[in-house]
Amino acid sequence: MDARGRYTAGNLPLGTYKVTVKRDGAVVETRENVAITVGANTDVSFAAANAAGSGVQTLDSVTVNAASLATIDVSSVDTRTVVTAEQLQQLPLGRTAEAIALLAPGVVVNSGGFDNGPLGGSLPSFGGSAASENAYYLNGFNTTTISNNLGGLTLPYGAIDQQEIFTGGYGAQYGRANGGVINQIGKRGTNEWTFGAAVIWEPNGLRANQRDIYWRPDSQASTVNNAAYRYARAANGLYQPASEAEANQTTYSAYVGGPIIQDKLFFFLAAEQVDSDGVRVGTNRDTDNGRTGGLTDYDYKQKRWYAKVDWNITDNHLIEVTGASDEAETNGSIYRYDYLARQRGSYFTDESTWKTGPTLFTGKYTGYIGDNLTVTALYGKMTTPDELTPFNYDAAGGPVISSAALQNPAYTGGTPRIGNQLVTSVSSPDREYKKTISA
Template sequence: MKKSILRASSALRAVAFIGAGATTAFIAATPAAAQQDYTRGSIEGRVTNEAGQPLSGATVTLRSNEQGFGRTVTAGADGRFQFNQLPTGSYTVTIRGSAGEIVNDPAVNVVAGKSSNFEYTAVAGNTGAVEGEATPEATAGGGGSIVVTGRRRQVNDLGSTTTGLSIDVARLVENVPVPRTQSGLILLAPGTNSGDAQFADCTDCVSFGGATIAENSYYVNGLNTTNFRTMVGNSLVPFEFYRTFDVRTGGWTAEFGRALGGVTSAVTKSGSNNFETGAVITYNPSWGYSHAPNTFLNTNGDLKQRNDNDFDENVTANFYASGAIIRDRLFFYGLFSPRYDRQDDTSVSGGFRFKSKSTTPFYGFKLDAIPIDGHRLEGTMWSDDRTIYTDYLPVDSDGVVTGASIGREKNRIGGKNWIGQYTGQFTDFFTLSLLYGRNNYRRQDVVSGSPVPILQSTLLGTLTTAPGSGVPIAPTDGKDRRTVYRADADVYVNALGRHHFRFGVDQENLESEENTFYTGDRIYRFTPTYIRTRTYLNQGGFESKQRAYYIQDSWDLFNERLNLNLGLRNDNYKNYSIEGIKFIEMKNQWAPRLGASFDVFGDKNTKINAFYGKYYLGVPTNTNIRLGGAETFYEQRFNYATGVSGAVFDPETGIPIGQGFDNNGAPLLGTVRAGSACPRSDLAQAPPARRSSLMVPQDRLTRLLLKI
């Protein structure tokens, strides 16, 4: 039946706030960015002579201390200059005036998503100490002594109303003991809290500003890695792969969308002219963890969860190498991370001790090419593919293992990710950035060996897994793929003040494949009066499309005492059913982003911010799968076979006395109870040969495994 198109308003949040900001160090608390993209930073400044007059027409040269590339601009009539779309790293700024004035600053650090703003005072051709610290990182590209000329004062980025943190990860871990996880970095930002650990897709997600953990967006080198099936969690990279990590908790400009809570943007490490190798190894022994107390089903002391014999251990080794393939032009960075994780725990009420182990390594690679100064190509690839094997060992009422594993669960998650990016500065006032990326995520959870049905019982007074049951999971073999196209441009104009226009478009094509069913075809449950059966099957491929346009103007007025950030974003969302029919369409979700900053004393050290914004969320593809798919769920109730009664059962197993089973381990059933007949003959209770057809054939399962 053809479904009509559903038009609906997506979830939105409108926020307004007022705040204040001041300059900070390697953890940059608000302001996080002024019109900067996901992966770049900028340097802006003003240069004057010792008499305080602007050095109009001064030549300003920028050179990377790590990769050697350079750019040159000319200071304007007011002495102002800017370098846009810069990769993270350390830079040297040299300024030469027409009368011989000179500034040399070898210690300018650029962090992604942040504008570094300075006021320089040039000296008349003499060398002298700068008022400001020159760090050893400044000479990362060449080494030797540091000679600094002129005076420098770092000032607030007046054009930013964004709140959050910009973190230089490498410098942070040298000074602050933090968990080496994504959530460990996010929780450094004010207004963030740990989320519920019970979500399967993300056990350590974070809530931003009171929003749910399913309302955030996550980016790595400009690629959206958010889990678009459920919106919970994202594709991860190892901690050692991070160079900078930007946490945006509010006030984001129009280029950011598809989130209501917060946005994170990570930039991975790159190579430099220096060849470097190293290793970082972490070990977390089980004896270093405290265990939760045992839990009980009732006041009689019947165990529910036995935790006193839990085991949790992991070892991760990170081996990296980086350097120049062609000095000043082509660089590489590679990371290989062998991992060992083991976790054992016991569910007495579930009837099993679970022993899980994973040894899948992580690997990542980044190439940076600078064919000519001002133009840059970047390629990033990483794999967070991971396979976890879990054995199910039966236990008694005390949680003691009573036999060998009844089956092994294979859980494969993650996948390969690819990013290609171009950034080009064509003039002092125009920069263009293009990005293409792919984010893959596998969702395979299958059982090895013969698929035995799941057996449950309520005859012991609580729901338990009966002996002889198959592994109690719903096997699935799904995968998600996101394909991203993005273009952004920056234009600087002087007209009734200074304008920085940023505008762009991005397109995300989302694909999900689903194939889920019950182990051994059905779940059987013994109750006092009948045997209940449940059947579930969901297969198919689904698509969604998301497109956005935006424009933002950062407008400086009144001799830079006031900045207005005026932005507008338009989001469009489309979701398609299993037949390829568009059943959700949300057009023209207009989202204004309006901010203002005022320099209170005119010294650029103290400012007041105000911001109003509206945000929208798309519909996750899990809705396509459940609402627009071919999902089948059916429950039937059967009488016990002749001579069998639910009132007479084994007090240890919860299985009725005399209950028979077929060769596949399924219980023999009596007649179907009134009102429980299945209208579909292909799903009704059938002989074992018919039931096996509901399982995915092994050859098809193999093809699905290989297709990714």
């Protein structure tokens, strides 16, 4: 505190604080429930305490109690929106970081159809920028998808303490972005035990049916793909029987947090799983009705978890250890579909199987060295496996054998050698991406 009574406290962990002014060991004034917002200053003034120490005697007074917020934060130059956990409990939002980001001015759904994984939200566009120009951060660590910069690792909904949405003017610590930045701060344990659980069920029976899509009745025959056009007209102009689609989704989530050692060591755990299954029917563009796969039974799963341990070594030295994961897996079976009879046919093949999702571990140290110096150090590593098995792939079938008719009869005895493998190549089947950051 300086000679004018002004004071600052930086890099405080997010939470609700009690601030007390003492003079000669006696409490003069107290502020309860002082909430800290990420990236912004919180003003806590004690005008009454100053008056009490100036020798002024108050004879009569009128006391008005009210809460006020500064209209302009002159301590920052960036353009941001901060959404807190309390607001998330009250607002009717999708349970994704992208849905929360749409609350910020100038943020809309991207026009390219990109999303954050098979069950993630549609990626946002900040001020007209592309979906690949954004950056994702979790507790200060860059979690943007390494392979294509589309989306990133995000928290289970119940683990979000605050989410910052930067739309412009952000500093160097949020680099590698030309669009916007989504920065999530995870919850931490306190001296009070907190826990909760939820199940969200979204059955297909409570959804409205989509409308079928038809070719234009007055469209003319084309010399390009003319056979497909004739078949489409034979199917009464049906292009896609969208009303046959089905979608069921169930979300399970739980969290718990509390003290391991009072005032010293705390933990917080959260987990969330989304199970989605249903049916989708493709467009009618094939000439041979019922011989190719047009209907898919799909099964998607997404698993998120978050764990955090906070250790107050002393009042001036803190250590935080964080782990998080956001894994997704897609499976499905493809069936033949008769567009004339609008009926499912026999099994055709398996849908492409995709397993992906990052796992993150970070460690952070914060030290308050005197009244004017704060030291922070962050180290973390994120690993993202990305396994894609294309449909028709037979792992036991060996390599594909093409042009069997050209094999030399002297070696084959007149019987061409063929196999079950239909896939000609698999690109990087065990690919894995890694990111290490220290600051």
